[in-house]
Amino acid sequence: MQRARIVRIEEHHAAVRSFFLAPETMPEFKAGQFVAIALEEGGTERSYSIASRPGNAELELCISLKPDGYMSPALFAMQAGDSVFLSEPRGSFTLPDAQNEVCLICTGTGIAPFRSIILDALHHGDARKFYLISGNRQQSDALYHHEMQQLAAAHPNFQYLPALSREEVAGFAHGYVHPVYEAIFADGRDATFMVCGWTAMLSEARRRLKAMGYNRRQYHFEQYDG
Ligand SMILES: Cc1cc2nc3c(=O)[nH]c(=O)nc-3n(C[C@H](O)[C@H](O)[C@H](O)COP(=O)(O)OP(=O)(O)OC[C@H]3O[C@@H](n4cnc5c(N)ncnc54)[C@H](O)[C@@H]3O)c2cc1C
The missing domain is CATH 3.40.50.80 (Nucleotide-binding domain of ferredoxin-NADP reductase (FNR) module)
Structure with missing residues (x-):
């Protein structure tokens, strides 16, 4: 995992926010993949789809608050300048080649x-x-x-x-x-x-x-x- 700084947070509405992350090294990913987030290295992870396009300077995650949950309330309590730990991009939920x-x-x-x-x-x-x-x-x-x-x-x-x-x-x-x-x-x-x-x-x-x-x-x- 690598450290990623929260550059800014934008509120869509009370229960959904976009978190814009600047990882130390921007990972290469395919549109549709997700990353895991942890609050500390090796800590409990939760997965979040990457909402931004490959090639952007920041990674955007669009996260809904589960008030009784573990990760989303912790993220909603964070501010720009705080850091999280980020996995490499994961998953195969990407656009198939079929031209239909x-x-x-x-x-x-x-x-x-x-x-x-x-x-x-x-x-x-x-x-x-x-x-x-x-x-x-x-x-x-x-x-x-x-x-x-x-x-x-x-x-x-x-x-x-x-x-x-x-x-x-x-x-x-x-x-x-x-x-x-x-x-x-x-x-x-x-x-x-x-x-x-x-x-x-x-x-x-x-x-x-x-x-x-x-x-x-x-x-x-x-x-x-x-
Ligand atoms: C591939 C993937 C991509 C995802 N992408 C996104 C995304 O882009 N945006 C997004 O918002 N989410 C996404 N998720 C969901 C995300 O990973 C988390 O599951 C979500 O944020 C909740 O995590 P949490 O730690 O806040 O809540 P959790 O602690 O996981 O709890 C979730 C809910 O379950 C309840 N709960 C917890 N434990 C129990 C229990 N033992 N019994 C009964 N109920 C319980 C809690 O009260 C809470 O309401 C994705 C998940 C996957 C697998």
């Missing part, structure tokens, strides 16, 4: 690896069609909402589809994320699905994608708990 449509499905901070993937793909002129279906309870929870809207307006091959389960707001689908991709891919055409978030949403997505006729080579999951 890519459907990214997430809830809450599950958007973090997809932000990195989208920023990286659009930066490199990846011509695939990308859909980002991002679910939250209410509008104020929607992370990176304006940035994603702007990216979608600038890139015809990127469609941003936010959904809210507890509020009806113009510009958002009302309900869970699942009916959104079920409608887009109702014809069962070839696609890559990447799903990120907490267990209940992932289990439901797995069940529904299977029912739509998709197989394990076509869907990929990053589970935040369990």
